[in-house]
Amino acid sequence: MNGSQILPDTELRLHLAREGFVPWLKDELARVFPGSQHLVRSPPWIESRLTPAEAAQVPSVAFSAQCLPNAVPVSAASVSAWANAAFQWLLPQLDDGTTLRPWRLHVLSAGDTQDCVPTGRLRLIDQALRQVVKERRRRLWKLLVADPLAPWNDAAGDGTAGSGGESLVQLALATPETGWLSLSHGEERKKLRRCLSRFPAGIIEIANDPSAPSQAHAKLREVQWHLNREILPGETCVDLGGSPGGWSHVALRQGASVVAIDRSPLREDLMSDPKLTFLKQDAFAFAPDTPVDWLLCDVIAFPQRTLELLERWLDHGWCRWFCVTIKFRGADDYPLLETFKAMLSARGSEYSLRQLHSNRNEVTAFGRASPP
Numbered sequence: 001m002n003g004s005q006i007l008p009d010t011e012l013r014l015h016l017a018r019e020g021f022v023p024w025l026k027d028e029l030a031r032v033f034p035g036s037q038h039l040v041r042s043p044p045w046i047e048s049r050l051t052p053a054e055a056a057q058v059p060s061v062a063f064s065a066q067c068l069p070n071a072v073p074v075s076a077a078s079v080s081a082w083a084n085a086a087f088q089w090l091l092p093q094l095d096d097g098t099t100l101r102p103w104r105l106h107v108l109s110a111g112d113t114q115d116c117v118p119t120g121r122l123r124l125i126d127q128a129l130r131q132v133v134k135e136r137r138r139r140l141w142k143l144l145v146a147d148p149l150a151p152w153n154d155a156a157g158d159g160t161a162g163s164g165g166e167s168l169v170q171l172a173l174a175t176p177e178t179g180w181l182s183l184s185h186g187e188e189r190k191k192l193r194r195c196l197s198r199f200p201a202g203i204i205e206i207a208n209d210p211s212a213p214s215q216a217h218a219k220l221r222e223v224q225w226h227l228n229r230e231i232l233p234g235e236t237c238v239d240l241g242g243s244p245g246g247w248s249h250v251a252l253r254q255g256a257s258v259v260a261i262d263r264s265p266l267r268e269d270l271m272s273d274p275k276l277t278f279l280k281q282d283a284f285a286f287a288p289d290t291p292v293d294w295l296l297c298d299v300i301a302f303p304q305r306t307l308e309l310l311e312r313w314l315d316h317g318w319c320r321w322f323c324v325t326i327k328f329r330g331a332d333d334y335p336l337l338e339t340f341k342a343m344l345s346a347r348g349s350e351y352s353l354r355q356l357h358s359n360r361n362e363v364t365a366f367g368r369a370s371p372p
């Protein structure tokens, strides 16, 4: 381990930005943690040195694809040195002789280009670390959880559902010989559920679906993975701005019924689906007769209008779950994210705001509305 400067009592936490979003993640971190320092030393990762009070928060950081809490700088010269250093570090934290914790392992590149740390090296370190654990602490190796996991429908809706509360070990290499180790147990993961993903680097790759009428289907599929909750057969959905029908297609395929609202019709086959009702009207003027299971909204609108729409749906108790895209015109809109967070927190929603892997200049708000 090297002795890089860590101020006493501060937590070193790293957040990962999507390509092109480092400055905007840094700005967001400054808004969320105004009393702490944020440095871009190894883009696209941003190092934050959080004061104890700010480290204790339950933060929402929409532009964070992944985070490394309680990060420890590490240097190692070879694959086996990495595996040994990581093993020595994680062993007492995962198996202290009395408590034995299930865990998952993500070995990531923290470099700014693919070439910084070749994928082959990451894979070798991953394999070597698993092998060291298998040889030296077999009972811990048996508790290593396979990733990715598909824990459909056992959702607690709090970001830890289906994870069994296991610990997450992350090893991120900034260069072939330097990087960070991070470990977060179940409680910590729950606290950081709005910026720490159970998916490696926060990435969920959604396979192309040639039968879908638009690429937008990937957003709703990705959200269901993040939520650990899918749209179920028999559930009811309202799909605002539904044309040409990517989201409706997903919901119908999963056995739900859909009321789709748009100025333009959806693709023909969807329009003739008996479980779809199409209403040609203004999405902002629509109010359901009875509450529905899901509010889906991908309307292109000013973020402030989307905020008011979601607020109205939550205040009226019109939905149990929501998935709403916030479309930005430019960077000037990003500070409005804080208004979204405040609105959702004030309503007791179990929410996430996340720039999805399939989002462009957008952030998606998704979650569970508070019980009535």
Ligand SMILES: C[S@@+](CC[C@H](N)C(=O)[O-])C[C@H]1O[C@@H](n2cnc3c(N)ncnc32)[C@H](O)[C@@H]1O
Binding pocket: 213, 214, 216, 217, 240, 241, 242, 243, 244, 245, 246, 247, 248, 261, 262, 263, 264, 281, 282, 283, 284, 298, 299, 300, 301
């Ligand atoms: C990005 S597209 C939605 C894509 C859709 N989610 C899919 O999966 O195919 C946005 C849609 O919002 C619709 N839209 C924009 N403003 C609207 C409004 N005020 N009322 C209804 N629909 C609106 C547009 O006509 C457009 O079809």
